Amino acid sequence: MKRTGLLAVIAVMFVVAILAQSRQPAGTSHTGKAFRFNQVKDGIYHAVGTGSLAVVGNSSFIVNDTDVIVVDDHVSPAAAWVLLEEIKEVTNKPVTTVINTHFHFDHAHGNQVFEPNVQIIGHEFTRRMLLNNSIGMPLYRNYLTAMPGQIEDLRKRIASEADAAAKAKLQTQLQVAENNLASQKELRPVPPNVTLTTHMTLYRGTREIQIRFLGRGHTAGDVVVFLPNEKVVMTGDFLTSGLSNMSDSYPEEWVASLDELKKLDFDTVLPGHGEAFTDKSKIDYFQAYLRDVWSEVSRLKKEGVSVEEAAKRADLTKHKDHLPIQGPGVPPLAAMRIYELLNGSARD
Ligand SMILES: [Zn+2]
Structure with a gap:
């Protein structure tokens, strides 16, 4: 090869290396593993955050014969990027497909780290929300606006903490929060590039991966990912191990x-x-809770109680044996949502 040709090749490699490097989002630094991978069936993993990086929701991933499918991608580009790094320690097969169970920030704000040739699949509604103002919604706005105050609070506590071990723990929390904020600043919501309205099935060798919309519930467009051969279902926030957020929900239809x-x-x-x-009895417990939240908040509204007051007074403590409930009250956004639905003023 001629000298100029070689120089050109080196120059191109250099630019490619810089571009590859520049894809790494801000805020990815952390100590130890960011995820614990729980392999529930052959090649099927549930990814749960360890606390060393802000990831918030869980993801799952399915290792197939020649590729990997990821279900949900966490709270930030940084969290999704680290997830992909840690998946590489399990398999060198490429991630070809991402499924968004719904549009909420803690499940779909990692979408931007994937290359354009990766299929991001979600409900038509999820695409609409991520295309339009999903970051202007109260759920994400509340999350984002609380961050600087939480960071300030951690700094103050570190300054006044005398115990070395406690101080070190707070310092880790501060680093996690600062990294999360740095990554949120780079956020650019990316919608699914493949959509469905009722169901879709992916076939990978012997695996059948069904993506199903089962009706409105946690949002107007949640899907579950069902693997009939392995008898596994990934439910996002349509069904969690505790209480799901209700800010965009339809409790009765849920x-x-x-x-x-x-x-x-x-x-x-x-x-x-x-x-x-x-x-599976967790489903019954959660259904009973949903029915009672709806009737309890509706009753308070009928009595003329303000929405703020209803959020404090709604008493669901009879469900405390099966769900994480400490005392009376429901999240303000849940009460607000039910009031809006009853008024007929709720957005989709
Ligand atoms: Zn969530």
């Missing part, structure tokens, strides 16, 4: 949609929050 989930033949649930579980 109960009926969960009945549809029960019709699927699975033995293992990989939820969007909490650990994997096999106990």
Whole structure:
């Protein structure tokens, strides 16, 4: 090769290296592993954050004969980037497909780290929300605007902490929060580039991967990922191991949609929050809770109680044996949502 040709090749390699490097988002630094991978069936993993990096929701991934499918991609580009790095320690097969169970920030804000040739699959509604103002919604706005105050608070606590071990722990929390904020600043929501409205099936060798919309519930466009041969279902926040967020929900329809989930033949649930579980009675407990939140908040509204007051007074403590409930009250965004639905003023 001529000298000029060689120089040109070196120059191109240099530029490619810089471009590859520049894809690494801000805020990825952390100590130890960011994820714990729980392999529930052959090649099927549930990824749960360890706390060394802000990831918030869980993801799952499926290692097939020649590729990897990721379900949900966490709270930030940094979290998704680190997930991909840690998946590389399990397999060198490429991630070809991402499935968004819904549009919420803690499940779909990693979409931007994937190359354009990766298929990002989600419900038509999820695409619409991520294309339009999903980051202007109260759920994400509240999350983002609280961050600087939390960082300031951690700094103050570090300054006044005398115990070395406690101080070190707070310092780790501060680093996690600062990294998360740095990554949120680079956020650019990316919508699914493949959509569905009822169902879609992916075939990979012997694997059948069904993506199903079971009706409105947690949002107007949640999908679950069901593997009939392995009897595994990935549920996002449609069904978690505890209480799901209700800020964009349809509580009454959610109960009926969960009945549809029960019709699927699975033995293992990989939820969007909490650990994997096999106990199907969790669905009944959550349905009972949803029915009672709806009737309790509706009752308070009928009595003329303000939405703020209803959020404090709604009493669901009778569900505390099965769900993480400490005392009376529901999240303000849940009460607000129910008031809006009753007023007929709720957005999609
Ligand atoms: Zn979530």
